[in-house]
Amino acid sequence: QQQVKQSPQSLIVQKGGISIINCAYENTAFDYFPWYQQFPGKGPALLIAIRPDVSEKKEGRFTISFNKSAKQFSLHIMDSQPGDSATYFCAASMKGTASKLTFGTGTRLQVTL
Amino acid sequence: NAGVTQTPKFRVLKTGQSMTLLCAQDMNHEYMYWYRQDPGMGLRLIHYSVGEGTTAKGEVPDGYNVSRLKKQNFLLGLESAAPSQTSVYFCASSSRGGQGYNEQFFGPGTRLTVL
Numbered sequence: 695q696q697q698v699k700q701s702p703q704s705l706i707v708q709k710g711g712i713s714i715i716n717c718a719y720e721n722t723a724f725d726y727f728p729w730y731q732q733f734p735g736k737g738p739a740l741l742i743a744i745r746p747d748v749s750e751k752k753e754g755r756f757t758i759s760f761n762k763s764a765k766q767f768s769l770h771i772m773d774s775q776p777g778d779s780a781t782y783f784c785a786a787s788m789k790g791t792a793s794k795l796t797f798g799t800g801t802r803l804q805v806t807l
Numbered sequence: 808n809a810g811v812t813q814t815p816k817f818r819v820l821k822t823g824q825s826m827t828l829l830c831a832q833d834m835n836h837e838y839m840y841w842y843r844q845d846p847g848m849g850l851r852l853i854h855y856s857v858g859e860g861t862t863a864k865g866e867v868p869d870g871y872n873v874s875r876l877k878k879q880n881f882l883l884g885l886e887s888a889a890p891s892q893t894s895v896y897f898c899a900s901s902s903r904g905g906q907g908y909n910e911q912f913f914g915p916g917t918r919l920t921v922l
Binding site: 700726728736737738740745783789793795796797798799 | 811838840847848849850851852855857863865866897899901903908909910911912913914915916
């Protein structure tokens with residue numbers, strides 16, 4: 695059972711464009727939604743995270759939009775750069791579960807020149 | 808600080824062989840995790856530990872065992888490897904406390920092939 699659904703599976707964006715990755719969750723007990731970035735041959739690393747008491751969080755070119763009623767959240771990468779080419783995973787967690795994460799299936803982003 | 812390290816980086820096994828993957832962290836983290844990553848499946852939690860001497864099952868525990876004898880180490884064992892266990896294995900650790908939303912720090916991964 696996939697509790698966190700992520701789309702698209704892959705994405706090609708031109709340099710300077712906006713990359714958008716979407717996730718949807720089923721379990722309403724989830725209350726922490728991080729995004730992890732993974733470069734080839736490396737482990738994932740935390741990029742940005744949001745809690746459901748806010749609808750948006752921005753860090754530099756990266757923004758999470760959160761829609762609690764729809765149980766959806768998305769990552770927006772503004773002014774996408776070739777260095778952003780990586781695999782992005784959304785995830786969800788709930789309080790009191792030892793910070794365990796349920797991951798989406800990942801989106802492979804390629805930013806072209 | 809080395810962060811989270813994993814040994815070995817690569818390994819090829821034959822069906823039925825056993826092996827142990829070692830994870831070590833130097834951040835004094837309470838929580839440690841083992842994940843497997845397969846194409847199109849994301850990362851799936853195998854086992855995790857909330858402290859020295861404790862372990863618990865994750866989403867896909869069958870065929871794996873773990874031990875946390877020391878706080879800084881978390882071992883993942885395969886007693887009788889199967890081709891379905893061909894995967895990339897990641898270890899992660901996180902601190903306890905705060906409001907329960909603690910970043911997980913990942914190791915570089917171990918690529919395992921079972922023939």
